[in-house]
Amino acid sequence: MKVDQKVAIEHGLKKEEFDKICELLKRVPNIVELGIFSAMWNEHCSYKSSRLHLKKLPTKGKEVIQGPGENAGVINIGDDDAIVFKIESHNHPSFIEPYQGAATGVGGIMRDVFTMGARPIANLNSIHFGSTQHKKTKNLLRGVVRGIGGYGNCIGVPTIAGQTCFDESYNGNILVNAMTLGLVKKNKIFYSKAAGLNKPVIYVGSKTGRDGIHGASMASAIFDDKIEEKKPTVQVGDPFTEKLLLEACLELMAGDSIISIQDMGAAGLTSSSIEMASKGKLGIELNLNKVPCRETKMTPYEIMLSESQERMLIVLENGKEQLAKKIFDKWNLDFAVIGKTTNSKKIELYFDNEKVADIPVDTLVENSPMYDRKWKKSKLPKKNKIEKDKFKNLKITNVLSKILSNPNICNKDWIWQQYDHTVMGDTIQKPGGDAGVVRIHGTNKAVAASVDSSAVYCWAHPLTGGKQIVCESWRNLVSVGAKPIAITNCLNFGNPEKDENMGEFVECVQGLGEASKYLDFPVVSGNVSFYNETKDKGIKPTPSIGGVGLIKEYKKMVTLDLKKLNNIVLVIGKTEGHLDQSIFNRDILNQKNGPPPEINLFNEKNNGETLLNLMMNDLIKSAHDVSLGGIIVALAKMCIKGKKRNKIK
Amino acid sequence: MKSSVIIFPGSNCDRDMSVALTKFGFKNKMVWHNDNDLPESDLVVLPGGFSYGDYLRCGSIAGKSKIIDSVVKFAKSGGLVLGICNGFQILTETGLLPGVLQQNKYLKFICKNVFIKVNNKESKYFKNINKNILELHIAHNEGNFFCTNNELKSIEDNNQIAVSYCDEKGISNKESNPNGAIKNIAGILNKEKNILGMMPHPERMIDKYLSGEDGSIFFQNLIGNLK
Numbered sequence: 001m002k003v004d005q006k007v008a009i010e011h012g013l014k015k016e017e018f019d020k021i022c023e024l025l026k027r028v029p030n031i032v033e034l035g036i037f038s039a040m041w042n043e044h045c046s047y048k049s050s051r052l053h054l055k056k057l058p059t060k061g062k063e064v065i066q067g068p069g070e071n072a073g074v075i076n077i078g079d080d081d082a083i084v085f086k087i088e089s090h091n092h093p094s095f096i097e098p099y100q101g102a103a104t105g106v107g108g109i110m111r112d113v114f115t116m117g118a119r120p121i122a123n124l125n126s127i128h129f130g131s132t133q134h135k136k137t138k139n140l141l142r143g144v145v146r147g148i149g150g151y152g153n154c155i156g157v158p159t160i161a162g163q164t165c166f167d168e169s170y171n172g173n174i175l176v177n178a179m180t181l182g183l184v185k186k187n188k189i190f191y192s193k194a195a196g197l198n199k200p201v202i203y204v205g206s207k208t209g210r211d212g213i214h215g216a217s218m219a220s221a222i223f224d225d226k227i228e229e230k231k232p233t234v235q236v237g238d239p240f241t242e243k244l245l246l247e248a249c250l251e252l253m254a255g256d257s258i259i260s261i262q263d264m265g266a267a268g269l270t271s272s273s274i275e276m277a278s279k280g281k282l283g284i285e286l287n288l289n290k291v292p293c294r295e296t297k298m299t300p301y302e303i304m305l306s307e308s309q310e311r312m313l314i315v316l317e318n319g320k321e322q323l324a325k326k327i328f329d330k331w332n333l334d335f336a337v338i339g340k341t342t343n344s345k346k347i348e349l350y351f352d353n354e355k356v357a358d359i360p361v362d363t364l365v366e367n368s369p370m371y372d373r374k375w376k377k378s379k380l381p382k383k384n385k386i387e388k389d390k391f392k393n394l395k396i397t398n399v400l401s402k403i404l405s406n407p408n409i410c411n412k413d414w415i416w417q418q419y420d421h422t423v424m425g426d427t428i429q430k431p432g433g434d435a436g437v438v439r440i441h442g443t444n445k446a447v448a449a450s451v452d453s454s455a456v457y458c459w460a461h462p463l464t465g466g467k468q469i470v471c472e473s474w475r476n477l478v479s480v481g482a483k484p485i486a487i488t489n490c491l492n493f494g495n496p497e498k499d500e501n502m503g504e505f506v507e508c509v510q511g512l513g514e515a516s517k518y519l520d521f522p523v524v525s526g527n528v529s530f531y532n533e534t535k536d537k538g539i540k541p542t543p544s545i546g547g548v549g550l551i552k553e554y555k556k557m558v559t560l561d562l563k564k565l566n567n568i569v570l571v572i573g574k575t576e577g578h579l580d581q582s583i584f585n586r587d588i589l590n591q592k593n594g595p596p597p598e599i600n601l602f603n604e605k606n607n608g609e610t611l612l613n614l615m616m617n618d619l620i621k622s623a624h625d626v627s628l629g630g631i632i633v634a635l636a637k638m639c640i641k642g643k644k645r646n647k648i649k
Numbered sequence: 650m651k652s653s654v655i656i657f658p659g660s661n662c663d664r665d666m667s668v669a670l671t672k673f674g675f676k677n678k679m680v681w682h683n684d685n686d687l688p689e690s691d692l693v694v695l696p697g698g699f700s701y702g703d704y705l706r707c708g709s710i711a712g713k714s715k716i717i718d719s720v721v722k723f724a725k726s727g728g729l730v731l732g733i734c735n736g737f738q739i740l741t742e743t744g745l746l747p748g749v750l751q752q753n754k755y756l757k758f759i760c761k762n763v764f765i766k767v768n769n770k771e772s773k774y775f776k777n778i779n780k781n782i783l784e785l786h787i788a789h790n791e792g793n794f795f796c797t798n799n800e801l802k803s804i805e806d807n808n809q810i811a812v813s814y815c816d817e818k819g820i821s822n823k824e825s826n827p828n829g830a831i832k833n834i835a836g837i838l839n840k841e842k843n844i845l846g847m848m849p850h851p852e853r854m855i856d857k858y859l860s861g862e863d864g865s866i867f868f869q870n871l872i873g874n875l876k
Binding site for chain 1: 668697
């Protein structure tokens, strides 16, 4: 097939980008090479619209062992233990095929974590759907929940927390963000950087099929009416194989055979091999005839771009091949030596004794496009006047029952009871609280994790909204008695080529950055999902924040249910009477404009630290963060969970 | 007391089970599905999980694995065999226990605390147990026990229903049945009462910081009966 501008554009590349490829290669790429460029240069893999802004996020901290740039972030939790964690989106595939989209989202993020040598100990998720009245919502919700459960339950990792939100802006673009935490010893962390010449490059896991080809490119495009035609770009998950892969990898990792390891996620063999070579400043040579294929007559193009799941690429120490093969044989997984590291700093691919691609690694990574896109600053909306007349005829009990039945507030037991949340036997706080908590097996420690978003606030004013979610994540962790350590973020936005959407992104990121810097709550990993837009309609800006904190003595963990009669209820923090963007204003008064509540980082930090102090002194029986629905909803939940009444003055 | 926990590819409660057994005094060994022989054991456990991905039918492939011959031999000679969740499914697939486990009535995976009542104290598993209603945890998609009328009659005649779902007060009815199991059956014994299969996971409820502690009662009682 002859490659020209038209073919390049069909691959999702822009005209200028194609020109740049030709200039970098000093020739026109062949079709395999073009496929590789399109996979590496798309938004999903290259972060070309976001890189510039993500650089501004605070990523360092006393407990940070590894910040962004690896498969996942790593933090120190004392005694040689470390937590590896990350959140990732699988939005586009989940809208096309909800079960497989969500399932492979969970599978992908778990692989990111165990690739680093960590055994996954907890899963979380943040899922957003369109209006409950929209015709697609029910089906999508059912599929996504089943998919998340189907994968996580089978692997045997508890799903300890999450959130499910509904808003009409997701009618045409649902969001599925999955997060995993893993536990590793500090001296047994594995990285993706290849090192050393002539080291064998090993392929392990499932066979390569024709599924998911161009998945990453699909995730970098907006949707139109023909979205159903994209079904073949969605990968199909096999949690059983992943479970075997997890056990086999951890078994191999217990020794010292692995130099570098990388999971084949978005853009499959292409991105995994290139990443290893790029980080190690090496070249990689692969013989594609050696790649285990599920289907016959697969072309080099298909092999390189397939996103078949449950596969890993490993650079081994010389002479360790037999030892490694024995382990993978035991677990009935494919194992093949498919190439070696070289000093060429190029990706060189062979198929049927012919060289089918020859690309300098830096052209795919360092020289990939980076855009400083135009963006529009948002103004802070004017506050609405509180008109007391409007409240006159409202009865508080009616309003409360209406608010409690809002799909964003109501009880979600029926969702999280479809996720195994107790396997591994260390879940000490289940979903339904402020954060999920799992013990570090065999120790007195526990980690708490929570995932939050507040799209309405981000939509009303991105800068404030960005700060708000970081604060909420912090507050949720504090509420269970955990010292917040670090966050991972999943930035779900509309089309970055539109000033307004790009503005939302830039300002949300700025807000995130300010809050996480102030709270000493750095960002250690994350991902960006742009182009959440269907037929010109984008989603509300929805950064999801996954926060992780440490409880040094798990017996001091706090839950939100009221415990005893006659205990005193305190509100910490000043109640300003802000109503704009509250559920009350939006749902009851139908007033959807106005600014989100202001954030005062000083107070946030002060209040949180004070509360933690009180908890460590065993003075707090129950705690709950006041968020959606305000104090009355917070109190109602504490009463319902504790089966107690409450008298408020 | 010596116990063995079999690991099939896809088992995922093997470690939890081993932790629980060890906590209550068993000397536990893990046994790989591809081994031929069982180590010397007073109790053999088939743990929960998704053996072989639950492909084809839950437990069916595991029911044909290499180690199973030894497990069957051990069981037939009167050895104690306990199957939890997927382990229960495997036991029905091997024919050591009657009946089948179908998909839950409402077609959803269910993970929550339930109450079960002990119907039969003849077995080593429940003899002398000091609590008749236990709060345990279930986590399954296929726990809906079903059998033919003849099988049911034989199960009942031989007093093989070990535990059945109920509410806090011990009432077994439709409301207290989480998965549609016939007669609210949560666990059954073989005729000889040395093989127990049950859906609830006692190994997940072994200290007060977890979802509950009634699993401890089960294990303490079991090891007490074996001594």
